[in-house]
Amino acid sequence: MQDKISQYTREIQAFKPASAEELETFRIKFLGTKGLIKDLFDEFKAVSPEEKRVLGKVLNEFKKQAEEKYQFLKDQFASDTGTQAADLDLSLPGEGFETGARHPLSLVRREIIEIFKKLGFTVAEGPEIEDDWHNFSALNFPEEHPARDMQDTFFVKKDAVNGDIALRTHTSSVQVRMMENGKPPFRAIMPGRVYRNEAISARAHCFFHQVEGLYVDRNVSFADLKQTLFYFVQEMFGEGTKVRFRPSYFPFTEPSAEMDISCTICGGAGCPMCKYSGWVEILGCGMVDPNVLENCGIDNAEFTGFAFGMGIERITNLKYQIKDLRLFSENDVRFLKQFQSEII
Numbered sequence: 001m002q003d004k005i006s007q008y009t010r011e012i013q014a015f016k017p018a019s020a021e022e023l024e025t026f027r028i029k030f031l032g033t034k035g036l037i038k039d040l041f042d043e044f045k046a047v048s049p050e051e052k053r054v055l056g057k058v059l060n061e062f063k064k065q066a067e068e069k070y071q072f073l074k075d076q077f078a079s080d081t082g083t084q085a086a087d088l089d090l091s092l093p094g095e096g097f098e099t100g101a102r103h104p105l106s107l108v109r110r111e112i113i114e115i116f117k118k119l120g121f122t123v124a125e126g127p128e129i130e131d132d133w134h135n136f137s138a139l140n141f142p143e144e145h146p147a148r149d150m151q152d153t154f155f156v157k158k159d160a161v162n163g164d165i166a167l168r169t170h171t172s173s174v175q176v177r178m179m180e181n182g183k184p185p186f187r188a189i190m191p192g193r194v195y196r197n198e199a200i201s202a203r204a205h206c207f208f209h210q211v212e213g214l215y216v217d218r219n220v221s222f223a224d225l226k227q228t229l230f231y232f233v234q235e236m237f238g239e240g241t242k243v244r245f246r247p248s249y250f251p252f253t254e255p256s257a258e259m260d261i262s263c264t265i266c267g268g269a270g271c272p273m274c275k276y277s278g279w280v281e282i283l284g285c286g287m288v289d290p291n292v293l294e295n296c297g298i299d300n301a302e303f304t305g306f307a308f309g310m311g312i313e314r315i316t317n318l319k320y321q322i323k324d325l326r327l328f329s330e331n332d333v334r335f336l337k338q339f340q341s342e343i344i
């Protein structure tokens with residue numbers, strides 16, 4: 001009986017059915033009501049009690065093995081159903097697969113980064129949840145400045161050590177982190193998401209994206225700022241695009257300016273996009289206020305710098321003539337699919 005079991009075991013182990021029919025034959029042969037395992041159990045009844053003790057275990061083990069093998073093969077055939085070569089109709093048209101597209105904001109962010117890379121700017125990032133110091137105080141915001149107001153800022157909580165914790169309202173906070181943690185010269189751009197407590201409409205959203213730029217070194221002047229931004233505009237919107245600077249105010253830059261470019265739609269002749277002025281504003285900029293340098297531990301007698309900040313949505317709107325900001329966050333594939341690009 002031992003010999004038979006060994007022989008059957010080898011047979012079962014080597015068994016590889018080519019079809020479900022072969023597997024069924026296997027089942028009948030070994031596991032069927034008149035199968036070989038049934039015969040072995042009949043034989044078992046007749047052996048002596050001493051032999052039974054040993055053989056019982058072996059026989060049960062063998063039966064279990066046969067059942068497991070059968071179950072395994074059965075499952076395999078079940079999961080294969082439908083993919084058998086014979087079931088395939090090769091004359092059917094294939095199922096086309098749709099390629100995705102990058103989000104327009106990602107494309108434009110990438111383009112901005114590539115342009116500034118050519119001028120030697122690196123890329124830095126910072127946290128979206130900021131403390132009062134990095135978002136406001138270090139940037140020279142007076143205590144009572146309206147930008148700290150509940151209207152603009154999403155406050156998260158009040159921390160005993162760090163004061164107000166809020167969603168950053170601009171990427172200028174990353175300037176502070178960079179200057180605090182390093183030594184000049186600094187030449188970096190800082191892309192990221194920012195939050196403002198505004199009612200959502202075609203022209204405003206409670207979150208959007210900015211790219212901040214910072215350049216700090218010895219002898220950095222407003223002329224460097226102008227040339228850097230002029231180069232950016234030529235690369236981004238095409239050669240011949242004009243720029244102009246208007247005096248402005250930011251707590252963290254002195255002097256400060258807003259920069260306009262000649263309207264990308266009408267070329268300056270006047271159209272609804274530029275409200276018939278021929279110009280559209282694209283960013284804020286200025287020379288880093290000496291107080292900010294000092295707040296970040298940089299000697300403002302030795303170093304000067306410029307900074308600028310632009311909204312990626314605004315640049316994208318101009319580039320692709322998008323008139324409603326909400327489209328960027330609605331995930332409508334009909335909108336998103338239009339922005340196929342070579343940039344992967």
Ligand code: PHE
Nearest residue numbers: 170172284285286307308309
């Ligand atoms: N942080 C400013 C804003 O959010 C933009 C800015 C950045 C202006 C750097 C000047 C210098 O509007």
